[in-house]
Amino acid sequence: MRRTVLLVGGIALLAGCSERVPTDATAQTQARAGSEVFSTQRQQDIATLKQVTEPFRNFARADSNGYSAAITGCMVDPELGGMGFHYGNVGLIDGTAQVDQPELLLYQPTQNGGLQLVAVEYIIPYTFVPRDAAAPVLFGEKFSQNDTFQLWGLHVWVWKHNPSGLFAPWNPNVNCSGTSNVSTMHH
Numbered sequence: 597m598r599r600t601v602l603l604v605g606g607i608a609l610l611a612g613c614s615e616r617v618p619t620d621a622t623a624q625t626q627a628r629a630g631s632e633v634f635s636t637q638r639q640q641d642i643a644t645l646k647q648v649t650e651p652f653r654n655f656a657r658a659d660s661n662g663y664s665a666a667i668t669g670c671m672v673d674p675e676l677g678g679m680g681f682h683y684g685n686v687g688l689i690d691g692t693a694q695v696d697q698p699e700l701l702l703y704q705p706t707q708n709g710g711l712q713l714v715a716v717e718y719i720i721p722y723t724f725v726p727r728d729a730a731a732p733v734l735f736g737e738k739f740s741q742n743d744t745f746q747l748w749g750l751h752v753w754v755w756k757h758n759p760s761g762l763f764a765p766w767n768p769n770v771n772c773s774g775t776s777n778v779s780t781m782h783h
Contacts, residue, residue, distance in 0.1 A: 638735050641695045642762075645716065646754050648696045653755065655683075655703060655711045662687055663701050669779035670705055670772035677760070678770035679751070680704040680714055681777075691724030693734050693750070704756070705774030714756035714770055720748045737763045744781075 652658035667682035680702045688699045698716035706712050720732050720739065725748055731738040732748050739748035751765050758767040772778045 641735055642752070642754060644695050645698070645752060649698070649701070649713065649716060649754065652701055653713045655713075658683065658701055658713075661685075667700060669777040670775050671779045671781060672770075672772045673766050673781050676766035677768035678704065678772055679717075679766060680770055680772070681711065681775075682717065684719075689719065689721065691720055693718040693720060693732060693739075695734065698752075702751070704770050705772060707774050709774070712756075714767070715751055715753045715758075718750045718752075719745075722746045722748070735763070740765060 652661070652663065662685040663683045665684040665686050667684045668679075670681050671679040681704075682700045682702055684700045685697075688697050693699070699719045700717040701713060702715040702717060703711035704714045718734055718739070723746075725732055727741060727743070727746075731741075732750075733739070734750055735752065737750055739750045742749050749765070751763060753762055753764070753767055756767060756769055758764055758769065760766060760768060
């Protein structure tokens with residue numbers, strides 16, 4: 597099942613409406629029904645993402661399936677946590693994002709020199725969707741702007757719990773202590 601990123605329209609409106617407080621019982625019932633449907637779709641999409649990325653928990657399999665471009669060193673922010681190494685499949689960086697085809701896989705280094713899959717990141721460069729355009733949306737979440745890399749990005753922490761949130765960019769449970777190839781950022 598593929599879900600293409602919706603740049604504007606229905607999901608953006610739905611996401612904006614879901615944060616409103618209903619003013620009567622009918623509106624409350626409708627809001628609950630809409631969020632349950634949306635929540636079910638999000639759960640299905642996350643299950644799909646986990647299924648398609650399960651083989652990539654073994655880095656050699658990810659590498660042989662196109663995730664061979666080392667995009668960053670092990671990224672860490674001293675205050676917010678880490679992201680790990682970003683490995684990309686450049687063939688997927690085409691201006692769209694699909695649940696079952698994340699552009700980047702994020703790996704945390706292990707103490708024995710290995711790599712542990714912790715998350716994915718969907719990216720859309722500004723060359724496809726300009727910075728001043730409406731944010732792309734996937735999983736019902738708006739992508740964030742990353743001016744350093746000139747792109748829109750959305751992290752999904754499907755393989756390591758993130759107390760900051762499933763879609764937060766930084767994870768305080770991720771560190772780069774298993775490598776000397778560290779890229780420190782401050783936000």
